[in-house]
Amino acid sequence: MTDETIAGSADATLSSRELERLRAELDRVDAELRDRLAERIACCVKIAQVKREYGVPMMQPHRIGIVQERAAGFADRNGIDRDFMRRFYDLIIAETCRVEDLVIGAAGGSE
Amino acid sequence: MTDETIAGSADATLSSRELERLRAELDRVDAELRDRLAERIACCVKIAQVKREYGVPMMQPHRIGIVQERAAGFADRNGIDRDFMRRFYDLIIAETCRVEDLVIGAAGGSE
Secondary structure, three states: OOHHHHHHHHHHHHHHHHHHHHHHHHHHHHHHHHHHHHHHHHHHHHHHHHHHHHOOOOOOHHHHHHHHHHHHHHHHHOOOOHHHHHHHHHHHHHHHHHHHHHHHOOOOOOO | OOHHHHHHHHHHHHHHHHHHHHHHHHHHHHHHHHHHHHHHHHHHHHHHHHHHHHOOOOOOHHHHHHHHHHHHHHHHHOOOOHHHHHHHHHHHHHHHHHHHHHHHOOOOOOO
């Protein structure tokens, strides 16, 4: 082995170890992200149950506006792409509306 | 006021209070969800920096498979719609690939 190949192999070991460490960190963050997502959906189910019980109208469009505005502000402060953040919450809100519909038992849309 | 309208108004107060409490809970969960999302992106930036430094190939498709499989398993265990979960991670993975590309400075795709 030349000095160069030894150095190269040391580099490869170093980068593998570093990547392994970062991927373990990513897996931990992902587990928490999934837990929060499940918690969010569970919270919306509870909201839907209260709405059903008391006959409160299903959707409050101004709440969606608040959630999206907060998300946009957060994106700006944290260097996250605004469009991605909007699509991220569009997806989550659409799913929670769908789940709320199921809980409330409405066959109609969630406008 | 009749007994009925008094009862109706008490119900309305109760449901408003309960919804307010649940929405405050939702806002807290959302704040944590956003923090974890930002942490996930930051972690992927660090991974991209290591890859750039050591010349490691940009994408590891088997990692995407692992992330999606874990997400699917989590969805099944927690009564979350599998298709929603897949789209949730498709969106996040596409964004982190885009950000990784920017960090590594590759003009090409992220296949």
